[in-house]
Amino acid sequence: MLLFIALANSHYFLSSSAYFGGFPADLGPLDAAVAWAIATFVDGRAFPMFGLLFGYGVAHIVRRQGDASPRTVRRLLWRRALFLVLVGFLHATLLYVGDILGAYGVLLLVGAWTVRWRDGWLLFVAALFWVLTALPSEDSFSIGTEGPDPTMLPTDLGVMVIDRAFASGFISLLGPIGFVCPFLLGLWAGRRRLLEEPSRHRTFLRFVAVGGITVAVLGAQPVALVHLGVIDVPDASSLSVVGPLHDAFGVFGGFGYAALIALVALRLGPRRGRVVTALSAVGQRSMTCYLCQSVVWTIVFTPFFLGLSSELTVATTALLAVATWLGTVLLADWMRRTGRRGPFEVLVRRVTYGRPLAA
Template sequence: MDKYRVSAIDGMRGFSLLGILLANMLIFQYGIWGKDEIGFYSLSAADLGAYKLVKVLVEGSFMPIFTFLFGYSMIKMKESLERKGVPLKRYFVRRFLFLVCAGLLHSTFLWEGDILFFYGFMGFFLLLFMNRSKKTLLIWGTSLLILMSFLGYGNMEESAEDKKIMAEYVEETKTIYSSGSYSEIKAHRNNEDPLNLPDAFYVVILILAPLLTAPLFLFGMFAAKANAFVHLQKERSLYIKGSLLMLPIGIALKVIPHVSESAWSGVAEMLGASLLALGYIFLFALLYTRKPNKIFPAAFESVGKLSLTNYLMQTVICTTIFYGYGFGLFGKLGMIWGIVLAVMIYALQAIASHYYLRRFKRGPIEQLLRIWTNFSWNGRVRQKKLRIEEGPKKAEGM
């Protein structure tokens, strides 16, 4: 399958991991709920400014890039497997089961911000669209993007009791995460819920999740079927127009919730997050057409080729830095230094990935995924043996 890899897609995947790490740094530093209750952490004016920049420019807009690439890669894998005569659905079902299980282990034993379970879960939903036409994918993606954005309409009023429960939860999280043992942190992560929502609510969320997040997956599948990002120079004008259109609109929409409490703020934020993600995709592809210096594209590609391994390593590194069983810096580092730390971690991953790929073809987690998916110890796809009819052979012998 490596023969058919698209370099720009590997680079874009690596680029998205940088943004995902910057966004996840909010969770690593302040917790899954605390990141949106930042007032409890008494940030300086500079840190608060950095926090708002991350919320507008990064959070919610880099995960959709990864989502787009998931859909793109799914179609490219399908095309590769068809060339090899491999049963498609069996292959994808095993692959998605691996992601679901890895996600459950990741979220249970390491960190609450897992995305692997969600991607595995979404994969089963996307099988419904795998053989659809480009037009169908584009129509469904656009329609769902508009429709699902309206779920953000309205304002939720917190009662005094709700605010008190959240405040107590955040304070408890600060104490446990910064000085607690592994078992204490794990118990808090898996058992405490400041919203006290009924199980039925989470069932509804699980049902809505595929529709809510489907647009970028479907746009990625559309792009793959259109063979986008393969002939970059030919598409350069499209990237310029896409960047100039999507980036300012996306940023403007994401700023609205920070300057207005309108009932439409949620709609603007949800729509803006997706449009900004598309803008980043166009911008990165545009930068890729220039390539005056191949160091940076190559660095992003190296990280992207080991995306699964690097994503999990980010969890191991950051929980060790911030949690009590490591250096215990939870809630203490500040936003600016958190951003600096994220860039440093990513730079180290880029260097390590580069040298790792000089010796190995794929990362350890990627290899495990291939072994399980292909049911072969070497991780290679088992191709169907071509059957040669005996009839023609006998005819040649005669």
């Protein structure tokens, strides 16, 4: 899924004379096909899965605390949340303004109160926030001639640090709204250990995988087919409806991907070849690998470094995203073979529990 995150983030750096939904307009056949694939399977579909897994991980942390008091558990989660806010702020300011770690931290500061909610409340509030994100919004998808925001491609260090600092706070405060639904459903799923014990929930996971991915793919087509050039760009009023629904249906895709991966893991059983082992190493160092992606974006796209935002196409940027992800896979596997933990995983463990991650 970190591959999907790389594909979802990188195309927003591209410069062009016109844009639609984060992609340059008037694409050639190859770029149009790549944009269709990303809009169908990636954009608005990868991030909900991470929100789900974030909530699932919080449920796991709470379960490990056993009989600890609610106050003790909240303090532990708040320490983790504050660390995410700090790292997210530094990440957004120095590397990539579209950081999600800060938003996760803010979400957890509030979400720490929800870990003791009954299942019914979790599901009700999750459904409520899903409906809110699906409501028409004029700012959901962009059509225009303006290129990437200066905070994405800062022209100097002053813009990078000062403007990004303000943008980071704005994103961290509003970003959690879109993650509430996946987070709460992740808490609910984590209580039942749906992903850890897929053999006990095989039928349910199959339903979620097939249904969720199907809904996400079909819900993406009004936008994806515009990128492909099959249909015209909708007018502003239509787009205010189509845009939010694209992302709202994508939430189901995030759930479907999580269920599908659990089923694949069940099918693999104890077999661990080199590829699965390397991918597992990435999962164990996911924050470090996520931050490594932003180092690449900074070097490749920032105007006072390589500044290739106007040189690369949608297709070549997708290739860059794939190469970047493969690089993190090789890095994570090397760290596994040499007995090294991810540095940011060690830090978050130390801040949360007051001790480093055991080898």
